[in-house]
Amino acid sequence: MMSSSKVSTFLSARLNALRSYHQKQKNIWDIGCDHGLLGLSFRSEEEVESIHLVDPSAPVISELQKRLKDSYITKGKLFIHHEHGQKLIIETDSNCIFIAGMGGKEIGEIIIHLLPSLDSTSRIVISPHRKILELRALLGKLPLALVQEELVFEDGQFYQILCLMKGEGPRVHPYGRDIWKKEVGKHYRDHQMKHFGVHEDLASKGYMEYLADPKLLKST
Numbered sequence: 089m090m091s092s093s094k095v096s097t098f099l100s101a102r103l104n105a106l107r108s109y110h111q112k113q114k115n116i117w118d119i120g121c122d123h124g125l126l127g128l129s130f131r132s133e134e135e136v137e138s139i140h141l142v143d144p145s146a147p148v149i150s151e152l153q154k155r156l157k158d159s160y161i162t163k164g165k166l167f168i169h170h171e172h173g174q175k176l177i178i179e180t181d182s183n184c185i186f187i188a189g190m191g192g193k194e195i196g197e198i199i200i201h202l203l204p205s206l207d208s209t210s211r212i213v214i215s216p217h218r219k220i221l222e223l224r225a226l227l228g229k230l231p232l233a234l235v236q237e238e239l240v241f242e243d244g245q246f247y248q249i250l251c252l253m254k255g256e257g258p259r260v261h262p263y264g265r266d267i268w269k270k271e272v273g274k275h276y277r278d279h280q281m282k283h284f285g286v287h288e289d290l291a292s293k294g295y296m297e298y299l300a301d302p303k304l305l306k307s308t
């Protein structure tokens with residue numbers, strides 16, 4: 089799913105995939121922004137009225153402030169927040185909220201915190217780096233519809249990307265449905281089976297059973 093915004097040649101495949109879920113929302117939130125590349129890639133988009141870079145790390149914020157001090161986008165459009173996502177206050181409508189490169193626990197906490205402030209014009213686009221099954225289980229219980237999910241392979245790593253909206257619609261599946269498609273999905277399944285196959289707990293066994301089902305790769 090590509091938005092009206094063009095692909096940025098300055099971004100990695102993972103960040104470009106995240107970016108592609110923006111659909112004309114006016115306010116961009118890059119939570120856990122670090123380098124800020126994702127949020128800043130929207131600076132030339134006319135429909136974007138505000139870009140918010142959020143990070144709790146003092147060195148990250150000071151580096152961004154130094155780097156962006158004389159930038160033309162600091163005038164009115166760009167906001168830098170020295171804050172945890174779990175404490176952030178956002179406006180209600182037309183938000184595209186990116187949360188990438190963090191653990192599933194933190195992403196879940198941030199989504200629970202932000203959900204009451206969101207309406208159905210906003211999107212949450214996430215890419216957790218750890219505790220993904222735990223996060224999926226939580227998301228499936230929240231009033232969130234899955235718009236789309238995909239898998240990106242970059243620099244030897246697999247990244248799940250999920251685009252969510254508040255409201256009715258298909259719920260997040262505990263293990264994922266569309267991420268197993270295509271060649272990259274097959275490789276991811278092999279990778280996950282190798283990783284989880286050595287675990288004896290019930291959750292890992294349930295996941296392994298799901299992955300071993302030949303129907304999983306049928307739609308490739």
Ligand SMILES: C[S@@+](CC[C@H](N)C(=O)[O-])C[C@H]1O[C@@H](n2cnc3c(N)ncnc32)[C@H](O)[C@@H]1O
Nearest residue numbers: 119120121122143144145172173174188189194
């Ligand atoms: C690995 S970087 C990810 C940078 C970028 N989002 C990406 O995906 O390339 C993770 C960033 O998340 C920030 N972070 C950690 N916990 C956070 C929280 N609770 N709320 C917001 N940001 C957080 C860290 O300070 C760090 O800068």
